[in-house]
Structure formats: structure tokens, C-alpha cells
Amino acid sequence: METKIFQPNQIDEAAAAIQAGELVAFPTETVYGLGADATNEAAVKQVYLAKGRPSDNPLIVHVTGEDTVKQYAQPLSAKAEALIKTFWPGPLTLIFELQPGKLSKAVTGGLTTAAFRNPDNQVTLDLIKAAGVPLVGPSANTSGKPSPTLAKHVYHDLNGKIAGILDDGPTKVGVESTVLDMSTEIPTILRPGGVTEEQLEAVIGTVRSNHHKVGKGEIPKAPGMKYKHYAPNAQVTIVDDEADWPAALAWAAQQDGTIGVMALDRTLASEDLPANTEPFSLGADMDSASHLLFAGLRHYDLESPVTGILAQGFAAEGLGAAYMNRLNKSAGQQHFTK
Numbered sequence: 001m002e003t004k005i006f007q008p009n010q011i012d013e014a015a016a017a018i019q020a021g022e023l024v025a026f027p028t029e030t031v032y033g034l035g036a037d038a039t040n041e042a043a044v045k046q047v048y049l050a051k052g053r054p055s056d057n058p059l060i061v062h063v064t065g066e067d068t069v070k071q072y073a074q075p076l077s078a079k080a081e082a083l084i085k086t087f088w089p090g091p092l093t094l095i096f097e098l099q100p101g102k103l104s105k106a107v108t109g110g111l112t113t114a115a116f117r118n119p120d121n122q123v124t125l126d127l128i129k130a131a132g133v134p135l136v137g138p139s140a141n142t143s144g145k146p147s148p149t150l151a152k153h154v155y156h157d158l159n160g161k162i163a164g165i166l167d168d169g170p171t172k173v174g175v176e177s178t179v180l181d182m183s184t185e186i187p188t189i190l191r192p193g194g195v196t197e198e199q200l201e202a203v204i205g206t207v208r209s210n211h212h213k214v215g216k217g218e219i220p221k222a223p224g225m226k227y228k229h230y231a232p233n234a235q236v237t238i239v240d241d242e243a244d245w246p247a248a249l250a251w252a253a254q255q256d257g258t259i260g261v262m263a264l265d266r267t268l269a270s271e272d273l274p275a276n277t278e279p280f281s282l283g284a285d286m287d288s289a290s291h292l293l294f295a296g297l298r299h300y301d302l303e304s305p306v307t308g309i310l311a312q313g314f315a316a317e318g319l320g321a322a323y324m325n326r327l328n329k330s331a332g333q334q335h336f337t338k
């Protein structure tokens, strides 16, 4: 099967494929998702096969608003209503207890809860409306690879395995949505993302975080958090402290192959880059760094092969929490030490 690229004016064709039980990748403000009809169990099962995703890792259900959530979930709390009002459409995924039997096991991974998200992308909202069904949508990458922020990333991983890709250019946020579990007494962040802990607390008061490293023998609450993730072909090493760049680059200069250097413009401009390094700019600040992180990791896989990657680390605060969560996973927690 040759994977078709649909333009935003071909939403009807993409919706017809979804209705026929086929898979179509769709754009969101965070990353591209791998779409299938959430009410069609056979189609949902194909999503796991195409991604090579373990079947106990549940999927997010993408909706155009809270009305659809109410068809599936238990009655929403006042806090849930407030979050939806403030952050939807946007990069916040909410987990609710379900009404029994409303969504297939393929979607929930056998849990009694499900994750819902209203993405902030008009093309995809139109697609969901045209298809007339909510869409499951894990990130549209091969399991373990960086999430796709461009249609060509999806094409690279999934060409021949899915019916189409709806191309709406680069995604805006670049890291996935914040996953907030509303089924616990105190709402719990399972994955940091585009909406920060501070922003959530400003609306509903105290939230807990459960996205820190899972210890041996502990069961992670979001099943997806236990797998190796976001890993490019080359080993990533995080440079946490700006003062360590000279030493890190001296290490790079001694390596045999080419070393990728992912850093902010001001860092790239202020350091002497050895001849065997290949820079990738993360832009001017934390926002652009989050936006460009996956694209940078993919750049070294697709366009500019390297034998190792040095990547700039930041304080895990605000959007930095989402950035460092992804970067730590892609590096397998490897940090540069002198």
C-alpha cells in the first residue's frame, strides 16, 4: 500500500478512509497522531500493529469538545469542567473513569479509564467532524522513535503501513500534550507537556506529579512511560550546565565520527565548534527548544547521520519539565560529566 499525502482541502477523502476502517495520520498542535475510528475495534488494533506498539499501552481519544467525552465518561467533576473550559482545545489530555462497556479494550488497554483530548488544529477538528467519530491517536511514529513534528517524519516511519497522512505543515508546540489523571483523588500529572503544572494549579489548585523516574518494581501509572522512548540512532548525551560546553566539545573533538550538537543559538554562537561537529539550532529559548527537539533528533537520523549527539539541558521547570522529560528518555538518562 502506497501511503497517500492528503492536503487540507482533501479532508473528505481522509474522512472516508477513516470511515472505511483505515489509518490516517493527522496534524495536531503538539505532534502528528496516528488516527483510526475509536469505535472500530479492528481499526484500532491496526494502530498497534503499524506502530509496533505494545498492546497494553492505551490510546488517547481525540474529540471536538466535551459533548463526546460525556457520551463515554462518568459525569465530569467541577474541576474537570474548569480545565476543559480553560485549556480546550489545546495540549491537555484528561483521563476519566468510563461508563462500563463504552470503549473497546483495544482503546483502553483493559483499564476502566480512558484519555481524552481536544486538539487545537482546525484541519483535524474538521476531519473528526467529517468522519463523525472520535479518533484514537498515539503519536504517529514507530514505537520508540521520536514523535513526528512534520509529515515527512510520519512518512519515513509508516509509509506503506497506513492509508494516508493529512499534511498541515510543522506542528506548533513540538512536545506531546500534558496527561492529567482526573480519576485520582488529587489530579495527577502522568506526563508533563504543553500545559504546565503551574498553569493547571492556577485553575484547580494542587496537582500531583507522577512522571518522575519509575523505580525498579514500581508500576508506572501511564503504561507508555515504561518503554524506551524518543531514541534516535546515535547515543544522546545531555549537557546540563552551560559552563560544561567547552569540556563537552573537547570530548567531541576526540571522537572518530561526527558529533551532533543541539543547542540554543546563543550557545552555538559563543562556543568554538570542532570541525567534526554538526550543529542543530534549538532557536532562541525554551519555547523554540521544545518545538524543535524532536525535529533535531530526527534530523540526525534522516539527513545528517552522526555517531553521537550532545544536547542542551535546561531546568525542569515550566515547559522545561516537558522538554527534559523527553530529552532524558532519548538519552537513556545519560548526562555529560567532566
Ligand code: TXA
Residues within 6 Å of the ligand: 028, 030, 031, 032, 033, 034, 057, 058, 059, 060, 091, 093, 095, 108, 111, 113, 114, 115, 117, 119, 137, 138, 139, 140, 175, 176, 177, 178, 179, 190, 191, 221, 222, 223, 224, 225
Ligand atoms: O500530544 C499528544 O498527546 C499526542 C497527539 C497525537 O495528540 N498523542 C500522544 O499519544 O502522545 P501517545 O499514545 O503517544 O501517548 C499517550 C500517553 C501514553 O503514555 C499512554 O500510556 C497514556 O498517555 N495513557 C493513555 N490512556 C491512558 C489511561 N487511561 N491511563 C493512563 N495513561 C494513559
Ligand code: MG
Residues within 6 Å of the ligand: 138, 139, 147
Ligand atoms: Mg508516543
